[in-house]
Amino acid sequence: MKLQxxxxxxxxxxxxxxxxxxxxxxxxxxxxxxxxxAQYMLTCVGFCVGLGNxxxxxxxxxxxxxxxxxxxxxxxxxxxxxxxxxLEFAIGQRLxxxxxxxxxxxxxxxxxVGIASLCVSFLVSLYYNxxxxxxxxxxxxxxxxxxxxxxxxxxxNRTGLVSECERSSPVDYFWYxxxxxxxxxxxxxxxxxxxxxxxxxxxxxxxxxxCIRGIETTGxxxxxxxxxxxxxxxxxxxxxxxxKGSVDGIKFLFTxxxxxxxxxxxxxxxxxxxxxxFSLAFGGLISFSSYNSVHNNxxxxxxxxxxxxxxxxxxxATVIYTIIGFRATERFDDCLSxxxxxxxxxxxxxxxxxxxxxxxxxxxxxxTTNPDIxxxxxxxxxxLNSFLSEGVEGTxxxxxxxxxxxxxxPLSPLWSVLFFIMLFCLGLxxxxxxxxxxxxxxxxxxxxxxxxxxxxxxxxxCLVCCLFGLIFVQGSGNYWLALFDNFAGSxxxxxxxxxxxxxxxxxxxxxRFNEDLIFMxxxxxxxxxxxxxxxxxxxxxxxxxxxxxSTIVTKEIFYIAWDPESENFPTLEKKPYPSWIxxxxxxxxxxxxxxxxxxxxxRAIREFCCKKQPSAPVQEIDCVSYKVHAQVEELKSQKSQKxxxxxxx
Amino acid sequence: xxxxxxLLIFLPPLVAKDLCKDSQDGFKVRLSIKTALGEExxxxxxxxxxxxxxxxxxxxxxxxxxxxxxxxxxxxxxDTPRVSFMFVVTSPGQPDQLIPKEQVEKAVRENKHxxxxxxxxxxxxxxxxxxxxxxxxxIIYDTEPWLIVFGVVIGAVAVGIVALLMSxxxxxxxxxxxxxxxxxxDEGIVKENGTALSSFGGKEGAYNQAFSNDDRFTKL
Numbered sequence: 021m022k023l024q025x026x027x028x029x030x031x032x033x034x035x036x037x038x039x040x041x042x043x044x045x046x047x048x049x050x051x052x053x054x055x056x057x058a059q060y061m062l063t064c065v066g067f068c069v070g071l072g073n074x075x076x077x078x079x080x081x082x083x084x085x086x087x088x089x090x091x092x093x094x095x096x097x098x099x100x101x102x103x104x105x106x107l108e109f110a111i112g113q114r115l116x117x118x119x120x121x122x123x124x125x126x127x128x129x130x131x132x133v134g135i136a137s138l139c140v141s142f143l144v145s146l147y148y149n150x151x152x153x154x155x156x157x158x159x160x161x162x163x164x165x166x167x168x169x170x171x172x173x174x175x176x177n178r179t180g181l182v183s184e185c186e187r188s189s190p191v192d193y194f195w196y197x198x199x200x201x202x203x204x205x206x207x208x209x210x211x212x213x214x215x216x217x218x219x220x221x222x223x224x225x226x227x228x229x230x231c232i233r234g235i236e237t238t239g240x241x242x243x244x245x246x247x248x249x250x251x252x253x254x255x256x257x258x259x260x261x262x263x264k265g266s267v268d269g270i271k272f273l274f275t276x277x278x279x280x281x282x283x284x285x286x287x288x289x290x291x292x293x294x295x296x297x298f299s300l301a302f303g304g305l306i307s308f309s310s311y312n313s314v315h316n317n318x319x320x321x322x323x324x325x326x327x328x329x330x331x332x333x334x335x336x337a338t339v340i341y342t343i344i345g346f347r348a349t350e351r352f353d354d355c356l357s358x359x360x361x362x363x364x365x366x367x368x369x370x371x372x373x374x375x376x377x378x379x380x381x382x383x384x385x386x387x388t389t390n391p392d393i394x395x396x397x398x399x400x401x402x403x404l405n406s407f408l409s410e411g412v413e414g415t416x417x418x419x420x421x422x423x424x425x426x427x428x429x430p431l432s433p434l435w436s437v438l439f440f441i442m443l444f445c446l447g448l449x450x451x452x453x454x455x456x457x458x459x460x461x462x463x464x465x466x467x468x469x470x471x472x473x474x475x476x477x478x479x480x481x482c483l484v485c486c487l488f489g490l491i492f493v494q495g496s497g498n499y500w501l502a503l504f505d506n507f508a509g510s511x512x513x514x515x516x517x518x519x520x521x522x523x524x525x526x527x528x529x530x531x532r533f534n535e536d537l538i539f540m541x542x543x544x545x546x547x548x549x550x551x552x553x554x555x556x557x558x559x560x561x562x563x564x565x566x567x568x569x570s571t572i573v574t575k576e577i578f579y580i581a582w583d584p585e586s587e588n589f590p591t592l593e594k595k596p597y598p599s600w601i602x603x604x605x606x607x608x609x610x611x612x613x614x615x616x617x618x619x620x621x622x623r624a625i626r627e628f629c630c631k632k633q634p635s636a637p638v639q640e641i642d643c644v645s646y647k648v649h650a651q652v653e654e655l656k657s658q659k660s661q662k663x664x665x666x667x668x669x
Numbered sequence: 670x671x672x673x674x675x676l677l678i679f680l681p682p683l684v685a686k687d688l689c690k691d692s693q694d695g696f697k698v699r700l701s702i703k704t705a706l707g708e709e710x711x712x713x714x715x716x717x718x719x720x721x722x723x724x725x726x727x728x729x730x731x732x733x734x735x736x737x738x739x740x741x742x743x744x745x746x747x748d749t750p751r752v753s754f755m756f757v758v759t760s761p762g763q764p765d766q767l768i769p770k771e772q773v774e775k776a777v778r779e780n781k782h783x784x785x786x787x788x789x790x791x792x793x794x795x796x797x798x799x800x801x802x803x804x805x806x807x808i809i810y811d812t813e814p815w816l817i818v819f820g821v822v823i824g825a826v827a828v829g830i831v832a833l834l835m836s837x838x839x840x841x842x843x844x845x846x847x848x849x850x851x852x853x854x855d856e857g858i859v860k861e862n863g864t865a866l867s868s869f870g871g872k873e874g875a876y877n878q879a880f881s882n883d884d885r886f887t888k889l
Binding site: 159161163164173174178180218219221225226228233237364365368369370372473475 | 806
């Protein structure tokens with residue numbers, strides 16, 4: 021069933037195989053190139069492996085039946101992740117352009133897909149770099165002993181601890197008050213936090229240094245940013261395994277609960293995690309692979325990178341849960357010790373009479389003799405499992421739970437520095453891909469004047485993004501970030517990925533695509549690729565999209581706020597969004613999504629209007645002087661192109 | 670007579686016990702020696718109690734600047750295996766007069782550090798119920814440590830940006846000079862002949878003296 025939509029003029033827009041071969045041999049193109057294959061692989065791995073592998077996957081794994089979650093995750097990885105990845109690599113390598121260029125080449129009416137990728141990359145860059153700014157803030161604050169989030173600060177008249185901190189915990193207080201200075205609701209802006217502004221400027225500054233000349237500088241930076249996280253994870257694994265309670269954490273993470281497989285949410289969450297984890301549909305991967313040599317084996321690359329991504333997710337989950345197991349055990353022991361102390365003090369028993377081991381028996385015997393006193397004591401119930409399953413994902417994991425665990429480890433500043441450097445590297449390497457997905461389309465759309473050099477263009481882009489990012493460093497910034505994360509970085513990506521598959525398979529043509537792959541890697545992609553590209557992956561995308569869309573549209577959307585005046589403080593309070601937020605949500609999710617059909621319609625209207633006023637045909641003057649003049653003009657334009665080349669490569 | 674003598678002998682301790690037990694001016698003390706010292710915990714015995722009473726007497730002396738306080742002025746009762754007991758302080762001049770609570774509290778507060786150290790304990794493990802420990806002063810930095818690290822990072826970023834921009838500028842300048850040199854050659858080739866000399870590809874080809882543009886000779 022080879023459905024092919026009509027696509028006139030495709031041959032004129034793309035380079036033929038012979039032209040590609042010539043470009044390859046003569047190295048006459050002015051496109052940047054990777055210095056070596058390792059740079060390309062590290063950059064792609066860095067882009068795919070990001071903060072989500074560390075703080076989203078472990079939570080999903082643990083909450084959806086532990087080891088059993090691997091089954092839907094791996095199945096969907098193979099059916100959804102790898103085909104899409106291979107598709108993006110292959111199309112970028114073949115058409116040798118960034119996302120806007122690729123879609124314009126495939127069909128001018130599909131330019132909207134490229135523009136949508138640009139919009140999504142831009143929106144995600146804004147808030148992703150703010151998360152990196154938060155990581156930097158914690159990193160900067162890790163160079164002191166004791167760590168500032170290990171104890172509550174003393175209040176102004178030195179009579180006790182600050183009340184907000186006393187009611188919650190030092191780590192909560194440091195995160196919500198001293199880092200974010202969060203306001204109680206999204207409507208209250210709370211003013212700009214100057215400490216955060218400095219961190220934001222540092223984050224954009226470091227990013228600018230690494231991206232200043234495109235992959236020339238990025239390629240060097242990834243040697244560090246892509247490899248350091250693995251080193252730190254290994255160090256933490258070794259450290260974690262020597263701590264008490266770590267094995268409980270790992271057991272809790274991987275204990276399979278096969279009943280979860282019957283729950284459709286598990287499969288949909290697995291699909292969404294695979295999709296977002298691969299950073300597909302941002303346009304960055306298409307760009308990166310367009311800098312490759314035309315005969316690079318993109319099929320092998322796609323498989324290798326997928327395996328590395330999956331392995332990193334599982335590895336990071338193991339490491340995170342050793343530390344979480346340690347923290348949960350510490351909390352459990354503290355809880356029990358508190359109860360034991362209360363019992364000893366009330367009954368004036370000698371120390372050592374009740375220990376952690378004989379706590380339950382002792383409690384039983386005391387309960388039989390003095391039940392009324394025991395009930396009046398209000399002893400806390402200590403359950404290890406509840407400590408282990410405290411909702412640990414996202415920023416809560418990194419900045420609250422993990423930082424608390426670190427304060428309980430000896431040599432805390434060292435572990436804190438290592439952990440936040442790892443998060444910084446993970447985030448930065450993902451940002452390289454995001455920024456690539458913003459800069460290259462802007463250059464393709466000729467938004468900037470031609471005379472501006474690469475450095476100036478990347479500088480201006482970083483500056484503009486930094487200024488927009490100031491939204492997220494005000495008091496309510498945390499809520500804005502959650503808003504952007506939920507709406508700009510979710511639905512549009514699914515739509516773009518779906519359009520990409522349809523575009524390549526049915527508009528570009530799966531036959532032509534297969535031939536290209538034969539030319540590039542030497543053999544036709546086998547039945548697995550054919551089936552997944554044509555039917556399986558688009559269907560999975562569609563299913564996930566429908567589920568997400570229906571959840572968002574039907575449910576009441578709300579956000580969780582830190583409100584010291586709420587009744588359930590320190591539990592975060594659910595608040596509904598004000599009505600004007602819905603307009604913003606529409607912009608965030610709607611503009612990228614609607615630009616796909618919108619650009620097509622706009623182009624169609626333009627074509628239609630131009631057809632009504634045909635331009636007068638140029639009359640060629642048939643005389644020698646005109647021909648010589650034309651030849652001189654041509655030579656001049658060739659010369660100026662050559663000199664441009666020298667400046668821009 | 671014998672009864673009277675017996676009464677006289679046993680009265681002070683009885684009176685003392687009553688003073689201690691029913692008093693409003695007493696404090697309950699609780700020690701958690703095993704929690705604090707673990708393996709190196711010492712046993713609580715009469716000598717340790719003696720030390721406690723003498724440290725409290727010392728605290729009272731320091732507080733009231735009255736050197737007449739003695740160990741007999743510190744009365745202890747309700748000793749439990751938990752190692753917790755009540756104590757009261759009697760005035761040195763009048764043994765049946767108790768020192769008010771506030772004064773005792775003040776004395777303990779001022780000298781808690783010394784009392785803790787005498788027993789190798791801390792504020793958490795040597796508790797005077799009703800006397801909360803004074804909180805230690807917060808550490809005040811001249812420059813916050815995070816600002817220092819931020820300065821280092823921003824400095825490195827600035828140096829990096831400047832270095833990269835300088836290298837680009839110098840590359841451009843070199844390229845411009847090279848292009849200026851090349852363009853003169855190009856111009857010469859086009860002006861003279863559309864196709865002939867371009868196939869030579871630059872400086873290759875035999876140098877023919879007859880065609881050298883040596884101005885000195887041609888002017889003549």
